[in-house]
Amino acid sequence: MKNTEQTGVFLYKHPELIPDPLDYNELYSYLKGVANVSNIWSYNDFPWNEENIIKKIETHNLNRLIIAGMMAGTVKTLFSKVMAMTGKDPDNVTIVSFNDYGLSLTNDMDRAKALLACAVSDIPFEIVAIADDSPVNPATLVIGGGIAGIQASLEIANGNSLVYLVEKTGTIGGKMATFDKTFPTLDCAACILTPKMVEVNQNPNIRLMSYCEVIEVNGTPGNFNVVVRQKARKVNVATCIGCGTCAEKCPAQAPSEFDAGTTMRKAIYIPFPQAVPNKYLIDAESCIYIKNGKCKACVKACPVPDCINLDEQDQDITINVGNIIVATGYKPFEASRMEQFGYGKFKNVLNSLEFERLLNASGPTGGNIQYRSQDKKGNWIFNNESGKPEKIAIIHCVGSRDKNYNKYCSRVCCMYSLKFSHLVLEKLPEAEVFEYFIDMRAFGKGYEEFYERIKEEGVSMIRGKTAKVEEKGGKLLLRGEDILQGTLIANYVDMVVLSIGLEPGEDNLKLSKMLGIPVTECGWFEEANYNVDPTGTFRGGISMAGACQGPKDIPDSVAQGSAAAARVIQSILRGKVSNGLSTISLSAVESRIKELTLIQ
Amino acid sequence: MSIRVQPDLRNELIKYGIGDWNACYHCGTCTAMCPLSEEGFLFPRKKIRLMQMGLKGPIESSVEPWLCYYCGDCTKTCPRDANPGELMMSLRRYLTSLYDWTGLSKKFYTSETWELGFILFFASLVVITFLFILPSFGIKFDTTLTAQGGVRVNSFAPIGIIEPFDWSMAFVVASLLISNIFRMYYKIIWKNSTTKVSLWVHIREFWLLIFNFAVQPKFSKCDDKKYWLSHWFLMSGYTIMFIVIVVFLKWFQTEEILPFYDPQRLLGYYATFGLLFGLGFAIIGRIIHKDIKFKFSHVSDWLFLAMLTGTVVTGILIHIFRINGMPMATYFSYIAHMAILVPMILIEVPFSKWSHLAYRPFAAYFHQLKKHAVPK
Numbered sequence A: 001m002k003n004t005e006q007t008g009v010f011l012y013k014h015p016e017l018i019p020d021p022l023d024y025n026e027l028y029s030y031l032k033g034v035a036n037v038s039n040i041w042s043y044n045d046f047p048w049n050e051e052n053i054i055k056k057i058e059t060h061n062l063n064r065l066i067i068a069g070m071m072a073g074t075v076k077t078l079f080s081k082v083m084a085m086t087g088k089d090p091d092n093v094t095i096v097s098f099n100d101y102g103l104s105l106t107n108d109m110d111r112a113k114a115l116l117a118c119a120v121s122d123i124p125f126e127i128v129a130i131a132d133d134s135p136v137n138p139a140t141l142v143i144g145g146g147i148a149g150i151q152a153s154l155e156i157a158n159g160n161s162l163v164y165l166v167e168k169t170g171t172i173g174g175k176m177a178t179f180d181k182t183f184p185t186l187d188c189a190a191c192i193l194t195p196k197m198v199e200v201n202q203n204p205n206i207r208l209m210s211y212c213e214v215i216e217v218n219g220t221p222g223n224f225n226v227v228v229r230q231k232a233r234k235v236n237v238a239t240c241i242g243c244g245t246c247a248e249k250c251p252a253q254a255p256s257e258f259d260a261g262t263t264m265r266k267a268i269y270i271p272f273p274q275a276v277p278n279k280y281l282i283d284a285e286s287c288i289y290i291k292n293g294k295c296k297a298c299v300k301a302c303p304v305p306d307c308i309n310l311d312e313q314d315q316d317i318t319i320n321v322g323n324i325i326v327a328t329g330y331k332p333f334e335a336s337r338m339e340q341f342g343y344g345k346f347k348n349v350l351n352s353l354e355f356e357r358l359l360n361a362s363g364p365t366g367g368n369i370q371y372r373s374q375d376k377k378g379n380w381i382f383n384n385e386s387g388k389p390e391k392i393a394i395i396h397c398v399g400s401r402d403k404n405y406n407k408y409c410s411r412v413c414c415m416y417s418l419k420f421s422h423l424v425l426e427k428l429p430e431a432e433v434f435e436y437f438i439d440m441r442a443f444g445k446g447y448e449e450f451y452e453r454i455k456e457e458g459v460s461m462i463r464g465k466t467a468k469v470e471e472k473g474g475k476l477l478l479r480g481e482d483i484l485q486g487t488l489i490a491n492y493v494d495m496v497v498l499s500i501g502l503e504p505g506e507d508n509l510k511l512s513k514m515l516g517i518p519v520t521e522c523g524w525f526e527e528a529n530y531n532v533d534p535t536g537t538f539r540g541g542i543s544m545a546g547a548c549q550g551p552k553d554i555p556d557s558v559a560q561g562s563a564a565a566a567r568v569i570q571s572i573l574r575g576k577v578s579n580g581l582s583t584i585s586l587s588a589v590e591s592r593i594k595e596l597t598l599i600q
Numbered sequence B: 001m002s003i004r005v006q007p008d009l010r011n012e013l014i015k016y017g018i019g020d021w022n023a024c025y026h027c028g029t030c031t032a033m034c035p036l037s038e039e040g041f042l043f044p045r046k047k048i049r050l051m052q053m054g055l056k057g058p059i060e061s062s063v064e065p066w067l068c069y070y071c072g073d074c075t076k077t078c079p080r081d082a083n084p085g086e087l088m089m090s091l092r093r094y095l096t097s098l099y100d101w102t103g104l105s106k107k108f109y110t111s112e113t114w115e116l117g118f119i120l121f122f123a124s125l126v127v128i129t130f131l132f133i134l135p136s137f138g139i140k141f142d143t144t145l146t147a148q149g150g151v152r153v154n155s156f157a158p159i160g161i162i163e164p165f166d167w168s169m170a171f172v173v174a175s176l177l178i179s180n181i182f183r184m185y186y187k188i189i190w191k192n193s194t195t196k197v198s199l200w201v202h203i204r205e206f207w208l209l210i211f212n213f214a215v216q217p218k219f220s221k222c223d224d225k226k227y228w229l230s231h232w233f234l235m236s237g238y239t240i241m242f243i244v245i246v247v248f249l250k251w252f253q254t255e256e257i258l259p260f261y262d263p264q265r266l267l268g269y270y271a272t273f274g275l276l277f278g279l280g281f282a283i284i285g286r287i288i289h290k291d292i293k294f295k296f297s298h299v300s301d302w303l304f305l306a307m308l309t310g311t312v313v314t315g316i317l318i319h320i321f322r323i324n325g326m327p328m329a330t331y332f333s334y335i336a337h338m339a340i341l342v343p344m345i346l347i348e349v350p351f352s353k354w355s356h357l358a359y360r361p362f363a364a365y366f367h368q369l370k371k372h373a374v375p376k
Helices: A024-033 A050-060 A072-085 A109-120 A147-158 A189-202 A245-249 A288-292 A297-301 A352-359 A413-427 A447-456 A508-515 A554-574 A586-599 B009-016 B029-033 B045-053 B056-060 B073-077 B084-099 B104-110 B112-136 B159-190 B199-204 B207-215 B225-246 B263-288 B299-323 B327-351 B353-371
Strands: A007-012 A039-041 A064-069 A093-097 A133-135 A140-143 A163-166 A206-209 A212-220 A223-230 A253-255 A264-266 A315-321 A323-326 A330-332 A349-351 A372-374 A380-382 A391-398 A432-437 A460-463 A468-472 A475-482 A487-493 A495-500 A502-504 A542-544 A576-578
Touching (some): A007 A024, A007 A072, A007 A109, A024 A109, A050 A072, A140 A315, A147 A189, A147 A206, A163 A212, A163 A223, A189 A206, A212 A508, A352 A495, A391 A475, A391 A487, A413 A432, B009 B045, B009 B084, B009 B104, B029 B045, B029 B073, B045 B056, B073 B084, B084 B104, B084 B159, B112 B299, B159 B225, B299 B353, B327 B353
Parallel strands (some): A007 A039, A007 A064, A064 A093, A140 A163, A140 A323, A163 A206, A391 A432
Antiparallel strands (some): A133 A576, A223 A315, A253 A264, A468 A475
């Protein structure tokens, strides 16, 4: 047994974390009573400078320090340094960082206590925290039909297990389906993705539930009851032949979600020609019949009897599954929040998803880069008649690495911006392209080489993010500091592309409560262990894959999709699923600690 | 040429202001945002870089901190909360302490004890003079009134005594400031071993000094004009007051109560209005804490505002009490007025925040000289 007399515990409260979900007074009394530690300092006595720590170490003759709190790792260097200064072993500083164990949900006081008990007895939490198993239902629910969800579904279904793939929109494919090329290989994104989408549709083990949302999750690991709401599609998926006569006759228009608002679609529509399922659906918000009770043009035009039912209502379906994979992806940053870049104000300032569509051979202009223009009804769209830009500037880090918006790096923007430059030069060889960047983060296999290649292609790389975009004489003026040259540059361009970052999906908080898995302070789902279990969660039977865990590019999302599938297949083969860290009780941890210390 | 690096420069600078300047990752947003930053004189990012690298020499010889008028746009848009605007402010305080050869400026900026001690010392000196020393020379608190019913202020504070005192104080302050300006000139222009500026350029550009002193044209280039306007009222009010008190005291401090429209009173009222407007704007701004410009307040900022407000308020009181025939109230307001005014002039003008009245126009002048510098 460790000598607790010479152990000092410091309860740390991170000054920027408000509100802190933990009750530190309760932890204090727990340490005093149960763990038998006498030298404890609560967060309001926390020694912030070297002198105070030295004083505490010397008066109490401490030779082991424990710092416990949310994000306690931030002060570790200070304490290790002081230990070395006082001639003690700097390694004898133990950090108990609660958030590393998913303590961002408020009801986790027992886990905090368990972690403290382990730290005081110097036994790793992972050794004592062994969860029980439960029998598993072999069916799996995958939430989200993007590339990560598709990959996970296919892996599991090809292993002969049943998969329910729930997708919120009318088609699977996610964000990747809208992209033209992938980086750094410049493969055609659709050529990789669409066969997989078709495979999902044809696999007998996959129940594809498009235009559906998970609204309730009950039950325990291995045996979840999930209520899925089938939103009223108003078109019978079984009988629709996808002929498109209805859309031809439909008088109502709305901006196309798939084309990132760069074209208009009808109220009855198919998201894109290769959609899976390749069936029409009706957008209730723009449908004239649903708003006014008059129209039914689609019903009259439809050649299949009773295929369109405009009065169809939402329907709740209950399914039983053993495992759940969350693959809900991300939400693009809303560029108009950064007013200085003029998105939404100047017509030729585009966000990257719009530009992606503009470059796409199946996009609004068939891959020609054109100015934005107004159609007859006044909608801002892209078509092939408005002329080509000659100078295009791409601004990196819009909404990322910025404390006013999102402080994290979105990981993909540097690379897709480089890809944009390449594609622009491919389509408009005479054009000038400028990349305004802060740091070029070409971190993956082949990425740095890709960066070198783009530089050689003649793209102007300007280190220094520009501050604002103004419109002057019909051109867009960018003022920026070229940090490497040490000069100010005023650059007049025709088109500005904002490389917007990735944000956690808007449903993340709702799902987090529903599934009982925590989100990080930024809003991404929290993994069980960043290094060795990146697709696992603290709750048994729930895995995750793709960008819902954090910003991620396509290869990483696919890898995580397979990894999450491996966790699921493992539990199906074993017939059991671990109940997860969240079910481990404090008393179980305490008794395990006792056993282990007796052995010692 | 070797460059001396001072790694603890940040620790020294942090005494002059608040900012997490090491957080800067050099995206250049601040420089690009700044309407005053120009080719060859880029700030604030370059100054942050110098600070991070501990290059005291280049900081000492830079004119850029004086070209910034702190609109706060850089701090507002900084993605790292590195507070570049406040760095520029802190650099101005730091440079003031470097220009000052007496070393008092550094003491006043970094130690509140020194600053408050000096203020109290001079304030008590003024009070002792009026209460004990002057009466011992036969000057009395005359309670009789003039024919108009006004207070006989000139018998209490004879112009023959006050005026020489004003002049000697102005002389001390001016000689300190001028010697510091020569040090500033030496650091910014003279010491530069690679370029030189011809005498003709020195003469030709001299008008800039007066122009910049009078209207602060650079300040008006900031996107938000209200700061410039309120500063201009404050500055013009103060300059007028200073001139009438030091140069035209005989004309300004009269016992006769002149009609309301007399230039003497009108000028006084304008100056008071200008001062109150500028002060009110700054004080309310610093209390509300919303504008970036007023968000971070160093002790020296508050002290300056408090003393100037004290001076203005007691000045108004003297005027009201005098024309309403309240002798004792007038005299005590006069003592309070002088007890605040004297330490303010002695401390703020040569050593602290107020020295910018000289450094800013000279910096605009030096900036122009640097632009016309030719390689040696």
